[in-house]
Amino acid sequence: MAETVTPTVDDTPPPASTRRERRGWYIYDWANSAFQTTVITVFLGPFLTTVAELAAGCELGADSCDGSVYPLGIKIAAGSYYPYLISLSVFLTVFVLPVIGAIADRSAHKKRLLGGAAFTGAGATIAMAFVTGDRYLLGGALFLVANISFGAAIVVYNSFLPQLGGPDERDGISSRGWALGYLGGGLLLALNLVAITLLDDGDNPQRTLDLARWSIVSAGVWWALFTLVPLRWLRERPSVAALASGGNVLTDGFRQLARTMREVKAYPLTLYFLLAFLVYNDGIQTVITLASQYGTEELRLEQSTLIITILLVQFLAFGGALSLGALAKRIGAWKTVLLSLVLWTGVIIAAFRLPAEAPLPFMVLGAAIGLVLGGSQALSRSLFSQLIPAGKEGEYYGFYEISDKGTSWLGPLAFGLVFQLTSSYRVGLVSLLIFFVVGFLLLAAVPIRRAIVAAGNTPPRVL
Secondary structure (H helix, E strand, O other): OOOOOOOEOOOOOOOOOOHHHHHHHHHHHHHHHHHHHHHHHHHHHHHHHHHHHHHOOOOOOOOOOOOEEOHHHOOEEHHHHHHHHHHHHHHHHHHHHHHHHHHHHHOOOHHHHHHHHHHHHHHHHHHHHHOOOOOHHHHHHHHHHHHHHHHHHHHHHHOOHHHOOOOOOHHHHHHHHHHHHHHHHHHHHHHHHHHHHHHOOOOOHHHHHHHHHHHHHHHHHHHHHHHHHHHHHOOOOOEHHHHHOOOOHHHHHHHHHHHHHHHHHHOHHHHHHHHHHHHHHHHHHHHHHHHHHHHHHHOOOOHHHHHHHHHHHHHHHHHHHHHHHHHHHHHOHHHHHHHHHHHHHHHHHHHHOOOOOOHHHHHHHHHHHHHHHHHHHHHHHHHHHOOOOOOOHHHHHHHHHOOOOOOOOHHHHHHHHHHHHHOOHHHHHHOOHHHHHHHHHHHHOOOHHHHHHHOOOOOOOOO
16 A cells, blocks of 8 residues: 655644654664765775875875875875865755755655665765776765765755654754764774774785775665665655645756745844854864874874774764753753864864874874764754754755765865965864854854744744
């Protein structure tokens, strides 16, 4: 028997979701976090940097490299290639993700959009198996496809959140999704750590590079495999606008996006929150994305140390996400996120002072990051869901996602420019402080209850 689809309407709360449906939503976090953890956080930065260095004429395994590569004839320091790629991917997502969100809001088949984006990204990640030798351009192109597809899938995925629970439930739902994602990402990373421990040969840098490449490929396989579960368990909950749409979803999506761009000035407080999020999350994502590069290039740490640290972050972030979610029930998500930004500022200062070739202090700092990371991201996501006008979840999460899940651009751009000018990763790290300080000030200035009411929503009991 075909599943009955109950459309949501703008002036009523979303229909109750089932436990199975929520679990399906959580499992997509489990699926895609493998890309965030294994690819973005650990392996891809050092891997593509090494491939770029080979293309620049440096020897494999050399302690330092001052060479440059010339994509499209532009001279780029090999060490800046990966940060610049991240910035380029975000520049492209500025055009892609809001459109994907608008299409999702007009589509009666959001699960198909989710699956299409996820499988495209997973396929590009698996294709990293062909990035051998000095093929840095192929690696960069595949990364752009994978990272943009990753963001597109997250836009559609996040748009399900307002339909899964009321205002007082979303902090908990979002936190549980993030927590399970950290477990999934940590588990695959642990399996890769075992493989590297058993197979790596410290005297053979080529084998180390090959193991990094196959670890990246494993994340694509994991992502594709576990995406099958939410595609099975999630229910389609099309809006009235989606059901009434009789035209082409793509062209309707562009028209809807154009209308939203004209009407968005009616929600200035939502935009102000989004500005604050874009600033402070840019700092968070830059730390996550470039941590492994900082550890290998500046602190001269072994890759096994980096993986163990990231594992520590992952599993502590599981508890951190749930703990900050519980704290949000007591003091509210807004105050909890502000507290997390104070802690992030301390993390940057501590990272700047870390000694080189000292694994233990790096691991301790990783533990601190784990405790604050998950909660700050999960609560930002659920807090933003309160500020979205009903029926436009996909579009607004498209804007939100531009700076989420490793697609920040100002932070990596600043980091890359400072390194190119100073050849110091430590100085580049200091430049990130401004993102947390300015982000805190902007978020603190948002009258959050008034912003929720202005968007036409009911505030939770505690903010």
